[in-house]
Amino acid sequence: MSEEQIMSLEKYFEERIARDEKIEPKDWMPEKYRQTHIRQMSQHAHSEVVGMLPEGNWITRAPSLRRKVALLAKVQDEAGHGLYLYSATETLGVSREELYEQLHTGKAKYSSIFNYPTLTWADIGAIGWLVDGAAIINQVPLCNTSYGPYARAMIRVCKEESFHQRQGYEIMIKLANGTPEQKEMAQDALNRWWWPSLMMLGPTDDKSVHTEQSMKWKLKRKTNDELRQQFIDQTVPQADLIGLKIPDPDLKWNEERGSYDFGGIDWDEFWQVVKGHGPMNKERMKARVGAWERGAWVRDAAMAYAEKKEKRKQAV
C-alpha cells in the first residue's frame, strides 16, 4: 500500500471513530491503534490477574463464612475479568501466552496498586472500597470505547464489578461501627491505601504521555486529574459517613470549585513502584510465574490427552 492510500484509510478510520462507530477485529486499523490497544487491554487484564493475589491472601483467613464466600466470589470474578480481557486482546492477533510472557518478563505493566501488601482484614475492605472505586471510575467510560471486543468485555466486567465496591464498603462499615480495635484497623487500612489509590488514577496530566491519542480513540474519556478529582469528591463523603478520617491534612472543601482541594501526592513513591521497586513487586511476579510454571505439566497433560482422544476417535 502506498503512503497516500494509508493516509486516506487512516482518515476514513478516524472519521468512523468520531461517528461513534465500533471497530471490529477484522477491520483495517492503523498499526498504532492495534499496538496501543494491545498494550492497554493486556495491562488491564494483567491488573485483574495480579490483583487476585493481595485479596487472595485473605481467603483462608476471612473472619466469617459469609465474608469468605463473598471474597472467594470476588477474587474469582477478577480471574473471569482477566480472562474476558485477555480474550478481547487476542482478537488483535496476540496470544494469551505471549501476553503472559510479557507480564512475566516485566515487559508489560499492571496496576501498581497491587504491589502493596494486605496486612490486615481491613485491607480487604479498603481495597474493595477504594481500589475498586477508583477502577470503576476508570472503567465505566470504557464500556463505550471504540474497539468492539474491548467495549463488550468492559460491559460484562462493569456489570459484575458492581458488587465488589459494595462488598468492600460494607466491610468498612462493619469495622467502623465495631469495637475500638476494629475501628482502628479500618482507619489504619484507609491510611495506607488512600494515597496509592489516588496514584492509581495515573500521573498528572502534564506528565501523562498517552492522553491525547487515547481520548481520540475513546480509550479515555477524562484526563487522569479529572478522574482523580471525581474519585476524591465521591469518596470523602463516604469516609465521613462512617467516621473515618482521610489521611490528608490539606484536604478541604473548595466552595468555589465545588470540589475538594487535596494535598500533594508523593510521585517519587509512585515511580518507584511502577519501576518495580514497590513493597510487593517481586513477590507478585514470583507468584504469577510460579503458578504458570507449576501448571505447565498440567496444561501439557490436558493437550496430550486431547490429542490422544482425537486420534482414537478417528481410528474408530
Added chain:
Amino acid sequence: MATKDWPLWEIFVRSKNGLEHRHFGSLHAADAEMALENARDVYTRRNEGVSIWVVESKHITASNPENYGELFEPAQDKVYRHPTFYDLPDEVKHM
C-alpha cells in the same frame, strides 16, 4: 515435551429457552469437554444460561469487512422485504 498451548474456543450461550444462542466470548481449553466445563464456570457463574455451544475458533470462517459493499449493501435497497414498504389504509387492523 514441547509445550503446546490450549486452543481458543468461542462460547455461545442460550440465556433461557426460547432465545437463540448468543456469542458470549471466548476461552482456552484442551478439548471440547473442557471447553464446555470452562464455559459453564466462566460465563454462567451468575445463572446466565441454560445451554452452551462451544466451537473451536479456528473452525469459524468470517466474512471479510473489505467485502462489506458487495456482501451487504445490495440488501440495503431491497426495501420491499420490509413490511413498511407496503401502504395500507389506517383502518386496516391486525396486519
Added chain:
Amino acid sequence: MKEHLYNYILGIADNSLILGQRMGELCGHGPSLETDIACTNISLDLFGQVRSYFQYAAKLAGDGRTEDDIAMLRKEREYVNVLLAEQPNTNFAYTIGRQFLFDIYHLLYLTELQKSKDLTLSAIAKKCIKEVSYHVRFSSDWVKRLGDGTEESKQKMQEAVDDLWVYTDELFHQTEADKVMITEEVGVDVTKLKEEYYTRVSEILEEAGLNIPESKWFQKGGKQGIHTEHLGYLLADLQYMQRTYPNMEW
C-alpha cells in the same frame, strides 16, 4: 438438644469445610485461569453447603452459637472431618486426586441422604447433589487427563492416588452418631456405600490408565478428631480472625 443429630451434622459439614478451605487456597494459583475459576467454584459450592449445615446445627444447639462459632471456634480434636479432606495441595495431581476420591463418596452419600427423615437434611442433600454431580464430572475428567496425558502427568497422578488411597477406607467407618441416626432413619449407613464406591473409583482409574492401589493398610482417626499434622495449620488460618479478635462482628 439433639446431641446425636448435632454431632452427625458436624460429621458431614466438616468434610465440606475443610475441603472447601483447601480448594480456596488455590484461588489465584491454578494452572490456568480457566482451571482457577473452576476450582474456586468447587470451593464456593462446598462453603455454601457448610453454611446450610452449620446454620441448621446452630439452630439445634440453641445456645446462641452461630454458624461461624461452630465453623471456626472448635478445638483441633473437635473437628471430625475425614483425613482425606485435610491433605494438602502438594501439586495439582494431589488436589484432583483428593477431590476425586472424595467426590465419588460424596455423591453416593448425598444420594442416600436425600431419603433422610430429617427434612432439613434431605432438602440440603437435594440441593447439594446437583453441585456434587458436577464436581464428580470435573474431577473424574481431570483424573483421566492427568492419568492418560503425558508420562510425567501419569506418574504424578499415580503417585497422588497411591498416597491418598490410604485415607479412603475411613470414609466408610461408622461413628456413634451414625449408628443412632441410622436407627432413626435420619442418617446414612456408609458401610453400604463402600462396594459401589470402589467399583466407581476403579472404573475411572482404569479408564485413566492408572493402577488401582492394592494397599491393605489404611489410616483412620479423623472422625474421632485424631488428625494428621496438616490440620493444625489449616485451622490456624481458618480460625485466625475469630481467635485474635474474639466476640466481634465482621
